[in-house]
Amino acid sequence: MHKLFLSSITLGTFIVALASLQSCEKVDELPTINEGYETQYRMPDPTALTDEDRQVISDQEDEYEQNAH
Amino acid sequence: MKKYIIIIFAALVAVSCNDFLDIKPYGKEIPKTAEDYSALIHQLCNSFDYGSELFSSLSSCHRSTQLEEVADNGEVNLTELPGGSSLSSYIGEILSGEQSNYKSYYQIIGICNMALDALPHKGTTQQERDVVGTAYAFRGWCYYQLLRDFCAPPLADDATLGVPLVTTFDMEAKPVRSTLQATIEQVEADLNAAIACDIKNPMFRFNNDVCKGFLARLYHWCGRWSEARAIALELLDRYPLLQGQDYVDMMTTQFNLNGNTLIKNNLFYDSSRPIAPLYTTWGYRPLSTRFVNLFTEKDNDVRFSMWFNARRLSKKLIFASLRSAEMAFIAMESAYHLGDEDTALRELNAFRRLRIKPYTDLTLQTCPAVRDDEYIREDCYGHPLTPLLYAILVERRKEFFFENGDRWYELKRNGRPEWWVMNKGLKYWTRKYMYTFPLPIQDVRLQPGLIQNPGYDEATK
Numbered sequence: 001m002h003k004l005f006l007s008s009i010t011l012g013t014f015i016v017a018l019a020s021l022q023s024c025e026k027v028d029e030l031p032t033i034n035e036g037y038e039t040q041y042r043m044p045d046p047t048a049l050t051d052e053d054r055q056v057i058s059d060q061e062d063e064y065e066q067n068a069h
Numbered sequence: 070m071k072k073y074i075i076i077i078f079a080a081l082v083a084v085s086c087n088d089f090l091d092i093k094p095y096g097k098e099i100p101k102t103a104e105d106y107s108a109l110i111h112q113l114c115n116s117f118d119y120g121s122e123l124f125s126s127l128s129s130c131h132r133s134t135q136l137e138e139v140a141d142n143g144e145v146n147l148t149e150l151p152g153g154s155s156l157s158s159y160i161g162e163i164l165s166g167e168q169s170n171y172k173s174y175y176q177i178i179g180i181c182n183m184a185l186d187a188l189p190h191k192g193t194t195q196q197e198r199d200v201v202g203t204a205y206a207f208r209g210w211c212y213y214q215l216l217r218d219f220c221a222p223p224l225a226d227d228a229t230l231g232v233p234l235v236t237t238f239d240m241e242a243k244p245v246r247s248t249l250q251a252t253i254e255q256v257e258a259d260l261n262a263a264i265a266c267d268i269k270n271p272m273f274r275f276n277n278d279v280c281k282g283f284l285a286r287l288y289h290w291c292g293r294w295s296e297a298r299a300i301a302l303e304l305l306d307r308y309p310l311l312q313g314q315d316y317v318d319m320m321t322t323q324f325n326l327n328g329n330t331l332i333k334n335n336l337f338y339d340s341s342r343p344i345a346p347l348y349t350t351w352g353y354r355p356l357s358t359r360f361v362n363l364f365t366e367k368d369n370d371v372r373f374s375m376w377f378n379a380r381r382l383s384k385k386l387i388f389a390s391l392r393s394a395e396m397a398f399i400a401m402e403s404a405y406h407l408g409d410e411d412t413a414l415r416e417l418n419a420f421r422r423l424r425i426k427p428y429t430d431l432t433l434q435t436c437p438a439v440r441d442d443e444y445i446r447e448d449c450y451g452h453p454l455t456p457l458l459y460a461i462l463v464e465r466r467k468e469f470f471f472e473n474g475d476r477w478y479e480l481k482r483n484g485r486p487e488w489w490v491m492n493k494g495l496k497y498w499t500r501k502y503m504y505t506f507p508l509p510i511q512d513v514r515l516q517p518g519l520i521q522n523p524g525y526d527e528a529t530k
Contacts, residue, residue, distance in 0.1 A: 039510065039529075040530070041529075043161040048496065049494065064381070
């Protein structure tokens with residue numbers, strides 16, 4: 001009985017040791033959190049140009065072509 | 070029995086995680102001596118000189134360019150594609166990236182705190198004083214940059230929050246935001262502490278005049294006009310304004326500290342961060358008529374042909390520096406806000422006389438009215454611009470084009486105007502809240518009590 005008990009303890013120790021050997025690696029205690037983490041701020045959506053806006057841009061383009069050479 | 074004990078013991082010893090209790094940081098040295106901290110601070114200076122590492126996006130030529138892209142001197146609507154596609158169109162494109170800059174500033178602050186915690190206050194030898202003084206200077210500089218980027222302009226109605234203040238090295242610290250006033254006082258205290266150390270070694274860059282220059286900038290930003298003017302005049306006396314060939318030589322030299330330049334970021338060329346591509350991409354965005362038409366004297370103004378060509382493409386060298394001309398504008402605007410318009414006008418004319426030949430003095434009656442296409446319509450107090458103040462701001466805009474992101478900060482300081490640009494057929498607005506950059510998302514989410522700036526409610530991956 002005594003011998004059986006000690007054999008069980010020894011076997012158990014080897015199993016635990018084997019498990020430790022498998023898992024004894026450099027544990028990354030603080031892994032990078034990627035899942036569910038936002039990184040960018042959401043900006044307001046752009047809008048379509050109105051006819052007035054297009055005219056402003058067209059005027060700028062015309063002025064540039066005429067005067068910058 | 071003994072046999073079993075030995076076997077069990079051997080099994081446990083042989084396979085225990087032998088590095089479980091290992092706390093030695095392999096490959097890293099913990100600074101101990103004044104020489105160690107000197108090397109640490111010198112490394113900061115080196116990065117500052119090359120505009121590299123932590124400083125690559127903080128105050129380098131790249132940063133000057135980036136802020137110029139999102140200001141209004143260039144005409145975004147006329148950007149030629151695809152060559153100009155790497156140029157940002159408006160501030161919204163770079164706002165998320167400011168989170169990295171925020172972290173970089175605090176990394177530098179952390180390094181400075183490490184040195185300041187270890188070394189005696191003010192130091193006991195000149196070497197220690199140089200190191201301690203430079204640590205204070207860098208920390209003050211970082212908090213000044215954080216103040217300008219992540220806080221509302223101090224004279225605005227919504228200016229209440231400062232930034233978290235960390236003045237000792239503590240990796241576990243999670244401070245919340247201080248008040249705006251406390252942040253301003255921190256910058257002032259650090260720069261004054263640096264001045265008290267009287268840094269002598271030129272390798273550490275932040276001598277007393279440089280620190281005073283930054284103090285003048287701080288006071289100007291915060292509307293402390295008397296103090297700003299006093300320092301500005303003191304520095305102008307020691308570093309007089311240049312004109313003629315001396316001015317041209319200073320403004321056409323990229324990698325040198327010459328003329329009346331007190332300090333320059335990107336003092337040296339860094340091949341890993343070349344500046345040449347910046348000039349290339351700006352060849353695809355003409356300057357705006359809002360800017361170009363300010364040069365009413367055309368070729369009589371030495372800057373007209375130095376800054377851009379006939380196609381309105383920029384030719385100016387990109388700088389991130391502190392030079393005397395900025396002190397001149399601080400002095401004249403301070404005089405204006407102190408109610409001394411005659412002095413402000415006299416100093417404005419004195420400055421313009423150095424740049425424009427032949428020159429006819431402006432008078433209060435002949436100062437031009439605010440142009441219809443000008444985005445800045447009000448001063449730092451929210452009052453409508455007067456012709457004299459407009460003339461001062463215009464001259465500053467002309468002088469500091471492509472330097473220090475000055476136009477962006479002037480837009481922020483004077484009313485935070487809103488305007489739109491067209492990019493790929495769509496309309497993008499620069500809104501008032503965008504002038505105050507967002508704190509990092511993760512910090513706000515993880516730190517209880519850390520208040521985010523308004524307008525940044527939604528985030529994406």
